[in-house]
Amino acid sequence: MIHIQQHKTVPHLPQRTLLESIEDQKIVVQFHCREGFCGACRTKLRSGEVEYTSFPLAYIDDDEILPCCCYPLSDIEIELA
Ligand code: FES
Numbered sequence: 001m002i003h004i005q006q007h008k009t010v011p012h013l014p015q016r017t018l019l020e021s022i023e024d025q026k027i028v029v030q031f032h033c034r035e036g037f038c039g040a041c042r043t044k045l046r047s048g049e050v051e052y053t054s055f056p057l058a059y060i061d062d063d064e065i066l067p068c069c070c071y072p073l074s075d076i077e078i079e080l081a
Helices: 018-024
Strands: 002-004 043-047 050-052 070-072 076-079
Touching (some): 002 018, 018 070
Parallel strands (some): 002 076
Antiparallel strands (some): 043 076, 050 070
16 A cells, blocks of 8 residues: 555555556656656655666655656555655
């Protein structure tokens, strides 16, 4: 499950990136490249683990993830901007 602070809990769907799973629930998320280059989707990860489809090139802090190119490995809690 994906817990989104100040929003709701949504399911993570197999074969869908974190960004796609959130969008499926009609929650607006910032994005641009959708490939880990621009950093527009940068999101705080409060708990849990994610795995990247490929190494992300955009700069992120230690507590941030790029939802456009990762999948949850566990239940996670994120904070959308
Ligand atoms: S949309 Fe560009 S890094 Fe995620």
